[in-house]
Amino acid sequence: MTGRFDPSQADRRWQARWEDERTFEANSTSSKPKTYVLEMFPYPSGRIHMGHVRNYTMGDVIARYRRMQGHEVLHPMGWDAFGMPAENAAMERKVHPGQWTWANIATMRRQLKQLGFALDWSRELATCDPSYYGHEQALFIDLFNAGLVYRKESEVNWDPVDMTVLANEQVIDGKGWRSGAPVERRKLSQWFLKITDFAEHLLEGLATLDHWPDKVRLMQENWIGKSRGLKFRFRLVEPTAETSEIEVFTTRPDTIFGASFVAVSPEHPIALGLAARPDAAEFIRRCKAGGTTAAELETQEKLGFDTGLEVAHPLDPDWRLPVYIANFVLMDYGSGAIFGVPGHDQRDFEFATKYKLPIPRVVAPSVAEASAPIGSEADVGHGIAVNSRFLDGMITEAAAAEVIRRAESAGWGEGTVAWRLRDWGVSRQRYWGTPIPIIHCQGCGPVPVPSGRLPVTLPEDVSFDVPGNPLDRHPTWKHVGCPSCGAAAVRETDTLDTFVDSSWYFIRFASQPADRPFDRAEAEAWLPVAQYIGGVEHAILHLLYARFWTRALQRIGRIGVAEPFKGLFTQGMVTHETYRAGDGSWLSPDEVRRDGDDYVQIATGQPVALGRVEKMSKSKRNTIDPEPILEKYGADAVRWFMLSDSPPERDLEWSEAGIEGASRFVQRVWRLATASAAHSEREDDGFERKLHRTIAAVGEAIEGLQFNKAVAQLYELVSAVEKAPPSASRAQAVRILVLLVAPMAPHLAEEAWAHLGEQGMVADAPWPTFDSSLMVDEQVTLAVQVNGKLRDTLNAPRGLDRAAAEALALASDKVQRQLDGAMPRKVIVVPDRLVNIVA
RNA sequence: GCCCCUGUGGCGGAAUGGUAGACGCGCUCGACUCAAAAUCGAGUUCCUAACCGGAGUGUCCGUUCGAGUCGGACCAGGGGCACCA
Numbered sequence: 001m002t003g004r005f006d007p008s009q010a011d012r013r014w015q016a017r018w019e020d021e022r023t024f025e026a027n028s029t030s031s032k033p034k035t036y037v038l039e040m041f042p043y044p045s046g047r048i049h050m051g052h053v054r055n056y057t058m059g060d061v062i063a064r065y066r067r068m069q070g071h072e073v074l075h076p077m078g079w080d081a082f083g084m085p086a087e088n089a090a091m092e093r094k095v096h097p098g099q100w101t102w103a104n105i106a107t108m109r110r111q112l113k114q115l116g117f118a119l120d121w122s123r124e125l126a127t128c129d130p131s132y133y134g135h136e137q138a139l140f141i142d143l144f145n146a147g148l149v150y151r152k153e154s155e156v157n158w159d160p161v162d163m164t165v166l167a168n169e170q171v172i173d174g175k176g177w178r179s180g181a182p183v184e185r186r187k188l189s190q191w192f193l194k195i196t197d198f199a200e201h202l203l204e205g206l207a208t209l210d211h212w213p214d215k216v217r218l219m220q221e222n223w224i225g226k227s228r229g230l231k232f233r234f235r236l237v238e239p240t241a242e243t244s245e246i247e248v249f250t251t252r253p254d255t256i257f258g259a260s261f262v263a264v265s266p267e268h269p270i271a272l273g274l275a276a277r278p279d280a281a282e283f284i285r286r287c288k289a290g291g292t293t294a295a296e297l298e299t300q301e302k303l304g305f306d307t308g309l310e311v312a313h314p315l316d317p318d319w320r321l322p323v324y325i326a327n328f329v330l331m332d333y334g335s336g337a338i339f340g341v342p343g344h345d346q347r348d349f350e351f352a353t354k355y356k357l358p359i360p361r362v363v364a365p366s367v368a369e370a371s372a373p374i375g376s377e378a379d380v381g382h383g384i385a386v387n388s389r390f391l392d393g394m395i396t397e398a399a400a401a402e403v404i405r406r407a408e409s410a411g412w413g414e415g416t417v418a419w420r421l422r423d424w425g426v427s428r429q430r431y432w433g434t435p436i437p438i439i440h441c442q443g444c445g446p447v448p449v450p451s452g453r454l455p456v457t458l459p460e461d462v463s464f465d466v467p468g469n470p471l472d473r474h475p476t477w478k479h480v481g482c483p484s485c486g487a488a489a490v491r492e493t494d495t496l497d498t499f500v501d502s503s504w505y506f507i508r509f510a511s512q513p514a515d516r517p518f519d520r521a522e523a524e525a526w527l528p529v530a531q532y533i534g535g536v537e538h539a540i541l542h543l544l545y546a547r548f549w550t551r552a553l554q555r556i557g558r559i560g561v562a563e564p565f566k567g568l569f570t571q572g573m574v575t576h577e578t579y580r581a582g583d584g585s586w587l588s589p590d591e592v593r594r595d596g597d598d599y600v601q602i603a604t605g606q607p608v609a610l611g612r613v614e615k616m617s618k619s620k621r622n623t624i625d626p627e628p629i630l631e632k633y634g635a636d637a638v639r640w641f642m643l644s645d646s647p648p649e650r651d652l653e654w655s656e657a658g659i660e661g662a663s664r665f666v667q668r669v670w671r672l673a674t675a676s677a678a679h680s681e682r683e684d685d686g687f688e689r690k691l692h693r694t695i696a697a698v699g700e701a702i703e704g705l706q707f708n709k710a711v712a713q714l715y716e717l718v719s720a721v722e723k724a725p726p727s728a729s730r731a732q733a734v735r736i737l738v739l740l741v742a743p744m745a746p747h748l749a750e751e752a753w754a755h756l757g758e759q760g761m762v763a764d765a766p767w768p769t770f771d772s773s774l775m776v777d778e779q780v781t782l783a784v785q786v787n788g789k790l791r792d793t794l795n796a797p798r799g800l801d802r803a804a805a806e807a808l809a810l811a812s813d814k815v816q817r818q819l820d821g822a823m824p825r826k827v828i829v830v831p832d833r834l835v836n837i838v839a
Numbered sequence: 840g841c842c843c844c845u846g847u848g849g850c851g852g853a854a855u856g857g858u859a860g861a862c863g864c865g866c867u868c869g870a871c872u873c874a875a876a877a878u879c880g881a882g883u884u885c886c887u888a889a890c891c892g893g894a895g896u897g898u899c900c901g902u903u904c905g906a907g908u909c910g911g912a913c914c915a916g917g918g919g920c921a922c923c924a
Contacts, residue, residue: 042924045924294921295840298841430922538919645851647851657851658864708853788857792858828904838904
């Protein structure tokens with residue numbers, strides 16, 4: 001059984017053994033300490049890609065490591081199976097989204113199993129299965145009954161040719177991706193979840209998540225966007241039919257005397273009231289062109305329309321400000337109106353410059369600079385209030401407080417907290433999602449589907465020949481009796497955002513009774529997830545929605561956990577070159593062949609343009625299929641490569657050379673385990689030190705998810721063992737090496753473990769322990785610097801005192817040459833590390 | 840536009856404010872071999888023929904006995920921006 005390690009045999013053998021013995025099935029009633037390790041579940045796009053392999057390998061190392069430490073580990077896998085690509089496939093290939101999705105799941109399950117992950121497949125779930133989404137509907141109704149669900153009008157991207165709603169990614173340069181027609185913003189009545197009710201809790205909860213990356217907490221904090229300021233009203237000089245005042249919010253009430261205009265959103269009641277005027281209507285119509293994304297709205301040219309209306313300044317009734325309609329004011333934020341302070345806000349500055357409005361200075365670094373004009377851009381800093389009447393000379397914070405105080409006592413405004421966070425719109429005008437379990441009745445309004453009639457399943461007989469939502473045009477599905485009064489009624493035809501599906505799957509993994517979403521006690525035995533791993537692209541939306549959903553379930557008494565993910569790790573992406581054909585379409589790596597320094601499209605022989613190295617993605621088609629690689633090198637080499645070199649939080653560029661190196665390592669370990677080493681009594685204590693240091697370092701690296709460091713440590717240990725003479729301690733080191741390698745290269749480890757004559761599986765073996773007293777060396781290398789520059793290195797016994805270290809350093813020829821007779825002015829000694837002589 | 844992150848040899852990267860380049864890839868030379876593959880050994884930041892030495896962690900400035908690491912300004916690349924998942 002010596003010679004080369006043959007993964008094609010070993011992988012299959014051990015995967016079958018783990019499955020037969022149900023090695024990785026989690027026992028919810030175990031008395032061992034429980035650890036829940038979870039990676040973000042995949043969208044079943046067709047085949048697994050390297051990003052999946054990297055993500056699941058990292059989680060697998062943690063899961064196997066904890067298991068070897070004696071934990072009961074829950075490490076499940078499932079499918080985020082609803083979503084748009086299935087509908088696109090249905091349109092392009094005339095295949096039902098369900099059929100397409102389930103076929104993809106079958107393929108990807110088979111591929112994942114080839115990687116030998118320590119997964120509990122008995123808990124596998126797919127969100128497109130009624131046995132999953134039916135429970136989601138029940139939870140949605142619970143939230144509805146708790147008042148956390150409501151309906152309101154909201155804008156969507158509307159394709160006027162295809163007569164359909166477009167996702168942001170389907171809008172390219174302001175045009176629909178299929179029709180090419182300019183996209184319009186259109187209002188639809190849609191379902192929302194009241195995430196803003198939890199804004200304060202979601203913000204405060206971040207402080208408890210000390211095993212999350214700081215950057216993710218910071219991003220969520222900014223997203224929630226708590227700000228304090230003044231909400232106040234401008235009185236219209238001439239009231240309109242709709243209103244006599246305009247409410248605005250500002251975080252800088254201290255700049256109130258710097259106001260030079262008021263601007264309202266094109267959807268603001270004031271704007272809508274002016275729609276009878278042709279010029280105003282035309283402006284509003286222009287504002288509706290283009291997409292709904294923030295990036296688009298904020299980068300487009302700032303446009304304003306002078307309504308001719310005027311408001312009075314709240315602190316000076318004789319001071320009039322013009323009212324504009326402006327395309328950059330969003331109805332969804334605050335009150336849909338702002339007041340412009342061009343001197344101290346860059347966007348207002350650009351607007352005022354364009355429309356030739358005054359740009360006064362009301363904040364300055366000092367009183368002396370009060371008359372300094374505003375330059376080529378706004379001065380957004382804090383400072384001293386100037387040109388601001390009773391505020392003059394006050395610092396920004398005091399001036400803001402004073403304005404709030406006066407507003408409150410005079411009754412024209414009040415200090416308040418504003419949030420950037422908006423409620424979560426969950427309606428999608430699509431087929432392939434969880435049906436929203438609501439029935440609309442003329443008499444009773446929206447009525448939840450009674451729990452006995454759940455799940456509301458999707459009809460199978462649908463076609464995607466015409467754009468739009470097949471549920472909406474289905475001949476029978478939507479027509480039902482009202483559960484309340486029995487009158488003819490219609491089902492809601494919107495489906496839920498797929499982020500809802502992924503907001504509770506981690507609870508369902510922990511507990512999956514047939515008759516309800518989960519058992520509270522069983523779920524709480526596992527939750528929160530000890531280590532959650534996924535892409536940083538989910539840092540805000542998915543993670544915030546899952547946190548909200550969990551807190552909402554807590555509020556309605558379904559679960560006693562507030563935060564679902566105790567530890568979070570955001571891995572970097574796997575990148576690869578991109579290729580484009582002459583017509584600009586993306587080509588996948590296997591459609592391309594290298595021809596010298598150029599690339600050629602295999603099918604056509606046409607030259608291919610080499611694009612940048614980018615994140616592997618379906619849209620850029622630069623994915624590498626792991627399966628042929630797995631067949632060639634085996635699971636352990638692929639896993640090893642995924643963990644080597646690049647720090648897990650950074651991007652990893654796929655390379656053929658890297659996998660070759662990983663494969664060589666697998667063979668090196670195999671040779672060490674199988675080569676006959678004659679035993680002798682000779683011991684080498686330097687070698688033992690290396691072994692104990694490695695045990696400590698590998699464990700520490702795995703716990704810190706620094707897999708590349710664990711890999712480097714193991715390379716060093718392997719080199720040391722290879723050079724060691726045959727001995728009892730060498731044999732012991734080989735045994736420990738196999739254990740240390742096991743979480744990363746489990747098939748190799750099992751095979752080697754059996755070859756060493758050990759009992760049982762390495763998956764069940766205890767993680768090795770180390771003796772820290774055996775880790776220290778009696779000799780150290782002292783760095784000797786002169787004026788901070790390295791001049792010599794000296795060997796010295798550990799624990800040398802300062803005076804002796806200084807004397808040793810000064811005795812060095814190289815030091816004396818540098819000093820050139822000069823007297824040291826100062827000597828800095830860092831014990832056992834360094835001596836720095838300052839001359 | 841706004842928020843967040845990242846820049847170190849030919850490449851991926853390592854380095855509690857204390858010897859920059861661990862470890863791997865690649866490359867060069869050598870051993871083994873009839874030859875190759877595999878394997879093993881040595882070398883590999885740049886400048887200088889070599890020694891001595893000098894320069895060097897995106898750029899500039901600062902703090903420090905000492906900066907890849909801390910602070911400031913800038914440049915470049917990436918992620919997110921609420922209907923991709």
